[in-house]
Amino acid sequence: MSLISTLARLEAVSTGRAQPAATVRHRHLSDRPLVFVPLITAGEAGAPLGALVGTDRDAPRLLVVPQPRDRDLRFAFLAELADVVLPYVDAYAEVVEAAERTETDPETGKRVKVEVDLCADAPQLIVPSRAGIELVRLLGRSMRFRRTAEQDPEAPYPAPPRVPLLGRWLTHFGERARVPGSSLLLAMTDVLGRHWATGQSTLEDQHLGALLAWIDPPEGLTGAEAALRAELERDAQGQLTCPPAGPATDPAFDNKLLAPAIERYDRARTALAAAEDGLEADDRLGALTAAEREIRDLVLSRTLPTWEKVWQGLDLLRELPVGAHVEERWTRDRWSFTGHRDRVLAGEPPQPRRDDAVTAANKLATREREQARLEAQEALDDPLVMAGRRLSGEAFAGEVTDVVMAYSEGKRPSPRPLVTVRTDDRPHLGERTKVYRSLGGKPQSAEFVGAEEDGASVVLRILDKMGRGKEPEPGSVPEKGDRVCFTLFEHEQRGGAKLPDPEETPWTHGGPPGEATLEAADPVTAEDVL
């Protein structure tokens, strides 16, 4: 943890309120995000208990699995979820704009520009916490290999029609969320934690209620008091007044409220099945409906507080001005979304269970590049982030005290002005270290020439972005008295080397993975839980 963020946390302790950890918003927020607040059943591998989902803060859709061990009821839940999520996704898939992309021409092998469709906007899923992202992945994994009756008439327990497709989309969202700086799928606790420093530990920040308590404490309470209340306060029935943001539920809720309700539901169902005539069945159906209603009310009571907190978090984030590079990163999310849309449309099979060697290496390379890009862009967009880089010696800011014109040697001398910058920062500069500053949104590079005697001034040689002429273009060289900020890290990321195609995987990595075969669905057994 950098000292700057440590200080922010300590100030939060001392003032009783969260302190800014960013001065701009570093993540894209959709005008119409889809908020998803899921709950699961303890002890089962991703067996959903229920969820609140939707784009309308005032009208969330409540989905409930009254008996989570029942396969049909789970499928009904997933089908309902598909009915909410897929139309939302489709709405973005349909609106496109023309864009250019560089591709390798398969015949000439040359890099050529081609015009392609790019979705004008992309969907955005918001879950309360990091565990929610894991659940999105798990649900995606559990659904994408399922077979519908249409795909495979022999399939035992066929899945409802759109469920495998939902699985593919959730998998894509979950995978994209691993890319640094991406915003297709966000966890509210992560985004809030990026922008505010609370007076508690990052572990405790995983509790959405406690985190919000620090950022926006209720009237009359300090953040610490409000957070403690959010974590521990229980009502007369022994239930947490601020239920966990899920997907796991509080054991006290499971044992005291949910288990008896599910038991009543099971009994009502058995009774209905045993009904001997229509009249009795009607009665017992009424009892079953009541039992189901009871479970729905319970699920709603545990998800609604979280639902409201997620929207409260969105309100708080929207108050921050958006960072300058956020739009550019969102465009990458749009490319990612468009790419997956195209793969689905092209009839490609679902994402495999495991990446092959080349895909894994490509993903790792992309994520490393995006991480470096994110770190650079956040610093350029936000003086508070840059302050951290300055503190660690990776950047420095100061005033230009002298500019001496100089030229490169050679036939056509180009301008290489020497600029002296007075700074209180302590950058890790060595001989000919390259440094960069942002000039009209583009990086201008310079190299370190030397430090003045007192160590408080550094001399730099400007290397580029001064035009083609012998004299630098106006405004391209800092002037005496200018405030400048140089970084030791690059502002833009170079693309890495191209890896072989999967079918050319070398012997060191197991050779080609072989023909892509449609992966088999997970085996099912009568007592399967998902």
Added chain:
Amino acid sequence: MPPPRTRGTALRHRLAELRGPDVPAKALDARALAALAANPGCARRAILDGAGVNKAALASALGSPSAFGQSQFALTRGNAFEAKVKADGGAELLRLVHEKLDRTAEPPAEARVPDLTATGPQGRTARTALELREAAAHPGAWTLLDHPMLALDVAGSPAFLEPDAVVVHPDGSWTVVEIKSFPLLDGSADPAKVGAAARQAAVYVLALEELAARVDPSPRVRHRILLVCPRDFSNLPAASAVDIRKQRAVTARQLTRLTRIEDIAETLPEGTCFSPELPADELTAAVESVPATYAPECLSACELAFHCRGRSRETGAVTSLGRPVRAELGGLTTVEDVLAAARGEAGDPGDPAVAALRRAAALRAEALEAACR
């Protein structure tokens, strides 16, 4: 004439006093081991666990009840899965042990599954030891011990441990089996949960090694244990071998260090007692007489965490914000000291921690001011 008191019995007596009259010692269970792993340096945890104090009851008596609980859904599911794995005389379980750990051995067509029932932990431990010796008399056979009981010497008193199963291979070696209900999805599982299972299994391995050392010739206790979990989204068992040498080495060292509870006990005032029957203020004083090293990781490992967190926050300890926070603060340990140093009100500017704090504070202020403009 009573027998002369040895060091061991003196300590045992002292620890019994700390627990309180007629309070039985609590076994060193998985939770206590998790707490040991999460915070081995905490003297408070060491003495309470060493004395077998029920920390959950203590936490409630202190007014900061622990938040640990188990959902009955998880419990039911876990038990059902374990029963399924062990069904048919453990045929599936032994098949997995053979497949994952001992492929060159004869496949377990049939296995000995001795009855381990006995009265009390001592009785069960003796029974388990007897059956393990008995298994040595059947070379070439597979033996499955279902819920054996093992004893491990912890700071002079025996702690009883109950692994899910121990398997004796045809070559006479022993394997610990852990059955967990978290899923093995496409061959991988939640690394935090696997880590916890590995640490738990390491303790069983150490206990088995103590036992093996008393058998002649000593059987080999395998350092790769078998973790059995539900496969993917089914309740079919899948297994993975886990190398626990690391966890074994660390736990062995930590357990030998538990002997320092004797030193801790000596520093306690005469008459100190942690019985939950005592009034809260007396109990608080008793608990406060042993220093704790609270860190946020305790919240998921120790029953006393909320109590210690409250104390840690009251004293303004920076560690309550996380262990990494201390890294650059040098000798400054409280929130107010750090802030005073950062504001330039206190601290030696020649101390690099203080100098760095002031630079950090200045840079932060400059950035926030720039953002406001």
Added chain:
Amino acid sequence: MTTLFDPSAAAAQATDAILHDTLHGTARGVVVDSPPGAGKSTLVVRAALELAEAGHPLMVVAQTNAQVDDLVLRLAEKKPELPVGRLHSSDADPYDKALDGLENVRKSAKAADLAGLAVVISTAAKWAHVKADEPWRYAIVDEAYQMRSDALLAVAGLFERALFVGDPGQLDPFSIVGSEQWAGLTYDPSASAVTTLLAHNPDLPQHRLPVSWRLPASAAPLVSDAFYPYTPFRSGTGHGDRRLSFAVPPDGSGPDRVIDEAAESGWGLLELPARHTPRTDPEAVRAVATVVRRLLDRGGAATSERSPDPTPLTADRIAVGTAHRDQAAAVRAALADLGVTDVVVDTANRLQGREYDVTVVLHPLSGRPDATAFHLETGRLCVLASRHRHACVVVCRAGVSDLLDDHPSTEPVQLGTVVKFPDGWEANHAVLAHLAEHRVSWQP
């Protein structure tokens, strides 16, 4: 009576077997584990020359530009007439200027310009951009344990077979983003190249160089036990073969006493009083600088098997190792205050592969309130403890042993990955226990 260990014979035997497998074996790959100072570079140069002599066009993959330039220089020194290509990047100053003086070394940023040369050498990063119609028959991959699996994936299509050489005990490659999702896969892109190679080709011949020519007899057993328990090695020299002596008698201070202890036994621990400090602990930094200053002032002379006469212990034969860059910078500043400017001070990462007579190490855990995975990494300590030919002085605050014991052991476990054992925690304890026998407590 046991047979005497003949290091030269053992090393020669290993080298012969390696060269035989490389030149005449049928396997597509040969893996060589080389502990610190075991003659890895010598082996690489010799294998390159023999392959070239046999008429096999050879590509050599190293990990950094410095390593590439070093290999080119060594090759040219051994066989000046050999046509060598140095493939370099198109950045400014892409290679060591010393290469310009070598007649038969051609340098280019384009692989096509170097076609047909007996040996072409470059970094893995540069090779990844090369497209070849016809793969090289042979390759040598140097520092293969520091190469990431994905880097090997990018270049492995360029060669048919390869000799992989590296030191398994040094710092592992790392990734700046999480790669847990691939943990346990044989081709985990963030794993080391050798891990992936062997997972897919478990039957490749594996060799090890059994003798460290760098580490003295006082250091080899400790380093071997703590960091290479499954591939042990020995020192090429005996206890009496190396001597470090000083013309100026000790002044009784801590630094002088620890210098004498290290000269005598090969190890010295200068222990400062326990205290939590920031990374750039001024007292510890000053203590490191003082030890270096005294090493220079006391007229040190090193006697070794290399020459009958003692060699003066000059600044270029001493190095300081730290865990962090800011610590290195602080030590440099403290040394400058004492008038020392030409002693190398660097982090473990940058000291990998280098060798000195005496090293002074600021212990990675000195003064820390807690340990982190970074500080506990086995390779970091291994690098710091294995750079010296004569003696290693460690400067550390008291209390590190307790710090290690208080360190939480809650690491997650990924199924299917190979466990590194002993881990850093264990290795740190082993090294500390040994250093404790050579402790000089000092209150500056």
